[in-house]
Amino acid sequence: MTRLITILIATTLLAACSTQPTEPDTTLYNRLGGQAGITTIVDNLLFEIGGNETLIGFFADTDIDRFREKLIEQLCEVSDGPCEYTGDSMAQVHADMDIDNRHFDALVTDLITAMTEAGVPTGAQNDLLARLVPMHDEVIHAEEHLNGDER
Template identity: 45%
Template sequence: MKTLILLFTVCLLLSSCATQNGNTYQQLGGQAKIEEIVDNFIYEIEFDPVLFEFFKDSDINRFREKLIEHLCLLTGGPCQYTGDSMEQVHAGMNISESSYNHGVDLFINAMTKAEIPHPIQNKVLATMIHTREQMIYQ
C-alpha cells in the first residue's frame, strides 16, 4: 500500500511539472512570442559590443532556428531541439560569468520588448538556468 501511495505521489509530481512547463509555453504566448523574443535578443546582441564579439562569425539564421527550438522545448512547447549540446556550441568561447550575466540581461530586455510579464519572464529564466554551467568557461 505504501508503495502504491509513493508511486501515485511521484506520478502526480511528474505530471504537475509537465503541466507547469506546458503552462509556461502557453503563458509565454506560444511559438509566435518565442520567435519574437529570439528576434529581439538577436537585435540586442547586434548592437551590444560585448556579446557581439561572441556572435560575429556565427550563422545567425542557424542560431535563431536552434534558439527558438531550444526555448520552445525548455518551456514545455511541442518542439524538438535538433542542435548540438550546449557544451559543443560554447566550446572554446571562454564565456565568463560576467559575459553570461550580461547575456541574461539582454535576454530579459528581449522578453520585456515582447511584453512578457515579469512573472512569466521568471518562469522562462528558471527553465533556462540549468544551461548556465554548460556555457560558462570552466
C-alpha cells in the first residue's frame, strides 16, 4: 500500500509541476491571447460549427458577422477583458430553439477544438469553460428564464 501512496503522491506532484505558474495579475483575457487570440478562437469555432451537423441547422437564419462580433465581445467580457457584451441575454438568444444537452455538448466539444487549434494552454481552456458552462441552465431552459424575467 505504501507503494501505491508513493505513486499517487508522485503523480500528483508531477501534475502540479506540469502546471505553468501564472502571474497573479494576468487576466484570462491575456492568457487567451487578448483580442487577437479571442478572434482566432471564435473564427476556429465558426469553422467547427460549419462542419457540425448537430449545430449548423441553428445558424441557417443567423447574421454570422453579428454573431461573430457579439461572441468575441462576450468572450472578452467573460475573461475579464476590456469589453462590454452588448448582445441579448443567453435566454433571449436561445429561446424557442429546443436546445438540449446534445447541442450543448457539441458546442463545448467544438469550443475545445477551437481553443486547442488556437494554442490556448489547458489551464486557460479549463478556466474559460468553467466560466461558460454555468450558462447551461439559461440556454437549455431559455423560455423559463424569460418568463421569470417578465414577472
